[in-house]
Amino acid sequence: MIHPIPSGTRDVLPQETGEVRAITDTLRTAFDRHGYGEIYTPALEYESVLARADMAEAQPAYRVFDETGVVLALRSDMTVPIARVVATRYASSEPPLRFCYFAHCYRGVRPQRGQLRELLQAGIELIGSPAPEGTAEALTVLCRSLDAVGLKDYRVGMGDASLFPALMASLQVREPVRHGLLEALVRRDFVELGQRLHDAGLDGQAADLLLDVPQRRGGPELLTDAPEPAVEAVTGMRRVYELLDPDVAERVIFDLGLIRNIGYYTGAVFEVYDPALGTPIGGGGRYDELLGRFGRALPAVGFALDVDQLHQALAGEERGTGLLLAGSADGAGGGALS
Amino acid sequence: MSPIHGLKIAVPRGALFEGTVDLLAALGLDTEELRANDRKLLFEDIGVITMRPSDVPTYVEAGAADLGVTGKDVLLEQRGHAPNEHGRDVYELLDLGFGRCTMVMASKAGPDPAVESLRRLGVMRVATKYPRIAARHLEETGRQGEIVEVKGSVELAPLTGMVDAIVDLTATGTTLRENNLVVREEIVVCTARLIANPVAHKLKAAQIDALLGQLRGLPAASAS
Numbered sequence: 001m002i003h004p005i006p007s008g009t010r011d012v013l014p015q016e017t018g019e020v021r022a023i024t025d026t027l028r029t030a031f032d033r034h035g036y037g038e039i040y041t042p043a044l045e046y047e048s049v050l051a052r053a054d055m056a057e058a059q060p061a062y063r064v065f066d067e068t069g070v071v072l073a074l075r076s077d078m079t080v081p082i083a084r085v086v087a088t089r090y091a092s093s094e095p096p097l098r099f100c101y102f103a104h105c106y107r108g109v110r111p112q113r114g115q116l117r118e119l120l121q122a123g124i125e126l127i128g129s130p131a132p133e134g135t136a137e138a139l140t141v142l143c144r145s146l147d148a149v150g151l152k153d154y155r156v157g158m159g160d161a162s163l164f165p166a167l168m169a170s171l172q173v174r175e176p177v178r179h180g181l182l183e184a185l186v187r188r189d190f191v192e193l194g195q196r197l198h199d200a201g202l203d204g205q206a207a208d209l210l211l212d213v214p215q216r217r218g219g220p221e222l223l224t225d226a227p228e229p230a231v232e233a234v235t236g237m238r239r240v241y242e243l244l245d246p247d248v249a250e251r252v253i254f255d256l257g258l259i260r261n262i263g264y265y266t267g268a269v270f271e272v273y274d275p276a277l278g279t280p281i282g283g284g285g286r287y288d289e290l291l292g293r294f295g296r297a298l299p300a301v302g303f304a305l306d307v308d309q310l311h312q313a314l315a316g317e318e319r320g321t322g323l324l325l326a327g328s329a330d331g332a333g334g335g336a337l338s
Numbered sequence: 339m340s341p342i343h344g345l346k347i348a349v350p351r352g353a354l355f356e357g358t359v360d361l362l363a364a365l366g367l368d369t370e371e372l373r374a375n376d377r378k379l380l381f382e383d384i385g386v387i388t389m390r391p392s393d394v395p396t397y398v399e400a401g402a403a404d405l406g407v408t409g410k411d412v413l414l415e416q417r418g419h420a421p422n423e424h425g426r427d428v429y430e431l432l433d434l435g436f437g438r439c440t441m442v443m444a445s446k447a448g449p450d451p452a453v454e455s456l457r458r459l460g461v462m463r464v465a466t467k468y469p470r471i472a473a474r475h476l477e478e479t480g481r482q483g484e485i486v487e488v489k490g491s492v493e494l495a496p497l498t499g500m501v502d503a504i505v506d507l508t509a510t511g512t513t514l515r516e517n518n519l520v521v522r523e524e525i526v527v528c529t530a531r532l533i534a535n536p537v538a539h540k541l542k543a544a545q546i547d548a549l550l551g552q553l554r555g556l557p558a559a560s561a562s
Contacts, residue, residue, distance in 0.1 A: 157540050188429040191531060217543045253540055273537045278401020279427065280537065 008109045008117030020120070020311055023149050024102050027122050027305070030145040034137075036100035036124045041081040043104065047073040052293045053080040054263035061108030061117075074106035077262070079287065079302055082125045087294035095128020095298055102307075116308070123284070123304035130299040131236060131286060135268045136243035138284065138301045142272070143248045149310065152317055154274045154281070156251050157217070158240070159258025160233035161265040161285060164214055170229035171206040185214055186259055214257030222254045230256065233267075240268060264290045270303065276316030281309045341385025342367055343545035345538075348398055348406030350391035351376070353509075354530050357436035358407045362386070365552055392416075395426040395533065404538035405546065409437060410528035411507050415468045429539050431546075432532040432553060438509070441471060441525040445496055445503040447518050452502040456481060462502045465495030472505035475525050493517040 005011065012020065028038065050060055050073050060073035075081055078101045090097055102122050109115040124141055126134050139156065146154050164185060168178050177200045184193040190211065197207040209227055216222055220241060226234035234256075241249060253273075260269050260283060269285030284303025291298045341347075342365055349358050349372070363369045367384055380387050387403055394408035395416055406428075417425030443464070445452050452462040461482040466472040469485045476483035486501055488494075493513060495501045507528065508514055514521065532553070539546060 155541060187425070188427075188536065191430050191433045194433075215547075217540055253543070255540060271540075273540050275537070275541055278399065278535050278537055 006117060008115055010116070010118075016311075020307060023307060023311060023314070024122060026149045027145050028100070028102065030148040031100035031124055031141065034098070034124075034141045034144070036098040036126075036141070039082070039085065039099050039101055040103070041075070041078070041085060041101075043074055043106070044072045045075055045081060045084075047071040049084055050075065050080055053083065053290055055080070056261055056263035058107060058262045060106070062106055075103075076107050077105050077304065078103050078121060078123060079125060079264070079290070079304070082127075082302075083290050083294050083300075086127050086291060086298070087296040090127075091296060096134070097127040098124070099127070100124045120307040121282075121304040122307050122310075123282070123302060125300060125302035127291065127300045128298040129301070130288070131267055131301075132239035132243055134299065134301045135240045135286060138303055139240070139244060139252070139270065140248050142270075142284070142303050143251050145305075146272070146310075147247075149314065151274060151310070151314055153276070154251065154272055154313070155253050157253045157255040157258055157271045157273060158237060159255045159269050160237060160267055161259065161269050162267060163230055163233035163256060164210075164259065166233060167210060167213060167227075167229045171202070171210065173200070173202065173206075173210070181210065185257065186261060190215060214259075217253060217255040217257065220254065222256065226256075236267060260285060268301070272303075272305065274313040274317070277309060277313045279309065281313055282306050340383070343542075343548050344385070345404045345542065345545055345549060346385045346387065346402075348394045348403035348408075349386050349388045350394055350406075350408055351388050352391055354391060354407060354409060354437045355388075357434070357530060361407075361434065361436075361553070361556070364556055365549070395428055398428050398533050398535050399426045401535045401537055404535055404542055405431075405549070406533050407434065407530055408533060409439070409507075410526070410531055411439065411441060411468065411471070413531060413533070414441075414526065414528070415470050417470070427536055429534040429536060430531050431534050431550060434530040434532055434553075437528075437530040439507045439528050440509075441468070441505065441507055441528060442514075442521045443472075443475070443503050443505050443523040443525060444508075444514050444519040444521050447520045450503075450522055451496075452522070455502045463500070464503050464505055465492050465501040466505040467492060468505055468507075471525065475505065475523075493519060 047060065047063055055076060058076050060076045062074040064072050066072055082099055086097060100123065104118050105121050106118055109117050124138065126138055129137065142156060164182065168181060180196050181193060184196055194211050197210055213227060213230055223234050223238045237254060241252065258269055258271060264287045265285040266288045267286035271283040272281040274281055282303060282305035286301045288299040291300055359369045359372055372381055372386060389397065391408045392412050394406040395412060397403045398406040413425065413430065455462045461484050463484045463486060464472050465486045465488050467488065469487045472485050486495065492504045492506045496504055496519065497517060511521065534546060
């Protein structure tokens with residue numbers, strides 16, 4: 001008999017559960033060692049509460065009516081529920097506050113792409129600690145946790161969500177054009193970005209900058225010759241970088257075009273890459289304005305790892321058959337990082 | 339012979355094959371075996387894998403290739419339908435300029451049957467291999483349509499009266515003319531594009547940028 005389960009959901013059997021549990025236990029120990037207390041929140045929340053956050057593409061996808069006709073939604077991340085917890089249960093607590101979580105989140109999917117509707121996230125939120133110290137702490141916890149689970153070749157890309165908007169503002173890009181440029185960048189379509197810049201009639205130098213800057217990525221040398229309008233964001237990144245211990249700093253790649261598809265990020269954003277996997281393992285960033293929407297304005301930063309992706313990357317590294325690794329068997333790969 | 343900058347590249351078989359291989363040759367890759375053997379799929383020593391164009395984004399998105407060449411038509415068709423929905427998670431780095439085609443809407447010569455259908459029946463029936471592009475075009479132009487997806491020669495569909503119009507890619511328009519079809523609307527011009535895996539774009543940044551620099555330096559590539 002066939003009793004299907006919804007696409008993008010999975011049953012996890014003992015062998016896999018054991019391996020996943022080993023990863024989450026190690027992460028939990030690492031988070032705990034840095035002072036992050038684990039919390040649970042309900043998977044179902046009032047839609048009106050979750051809607052306070054600007055989730056852009058990651059907004060809740062599944063809704064139900066309860067017995068009184070109120071709309072409930074399955075959470076799509078843990079950052080927003082934790083913002084709610086801080087504003088209500090910790091309304092007068094002295095910051096900073098440190099939380100970690102291991103929780104299933106629910107996202108809409110594109111069909112036939114192996115995307116999960118229900119994904120297990122492991123992450124932390126550091127509330128009330130501004131940049132650059134808070135950001136540096138989050139990056140440190142991230143790297144120490146990945147080290148603890150034994151992931152070897154990962155890198156953390158760091159960018160700034162405010163960089164491209166600031167660039168557009170200072171180059172006098174007209175308001176109606178900005179949306180289209182940002183959209184092309186979010187879609188990582190540099191051909192369209194170039195075309196839109198051309199169509200907008202921007203002068204050559206401004207257009208060149210807007211096309212070139214978001215494609216810059218590499219080591220700390222990237223931070224020294226940033227163009228004037230990007231200086232503020234780049235200086236922010238350098239301040240964070242200077243606070244990092246060498247073993248964390250060497251994991252960081254700077255990416256001036258990094259942009260996350262969640263709307264609430266305000267400053268530094270990051271993504272975790274591993275050559276054994278074609279997609280990011282997780283990411284995060286600063287969301288200094290989100291808590292204010294729930295009534296307790298505090299700067300905040302956090303990250304979430306996709307546990308299944310992390311598991312795949314670990315398995316890929318172990319087998320030495322990582323997809324991207326295979327292409328660089330001659331040793332040329334990874335040269336950008338050192 | 340080794341791969342260009344250690345990168346693995348997905349090369350499309352079919353109409354874009356020649357242009358892509360010429361480009362790789364201009365970059366200094368030994369493409370002799372690639373040209374000679376059209377049944378082999380994997381050319382490990384030069385870092386090339388070959389496949390049909392519509393599979394290129396799939397392999398690149400998964401990281402099975404760092405870079406790939408495919409048509410803008412393929413990328414548009416695989417783009418998400420809703421306004422804020424992502425398509426394939428790949429970076430589109432460069433317009434390579436070759437393989438220039440136009441996505442058109444065409445119908446039988448004479449009075450446009452699509453116009454009459456829209457007026458009298460409220461919908462037009464459109465046959466295509468590109469159901470998403472066709473549906474998006476109808477939506478953007480405020481018309482109701484019924485999309486009929488076909489796999490083979492699209493030109494047959496309006497000739498048999500099954501549909502009012504077709505949406506298809508045309509380079510010269512010869513096939514359309516031979517089947518007594520005329521272009522009613524040009525939807526979008528499509529050329530070959532260079533795409534990259536998002537993780538490779540970060541972890542192999544120096545190699546990819548070196549290749550991009552070489553490509554922009556070639557006279558043929560129109561680096562827009």
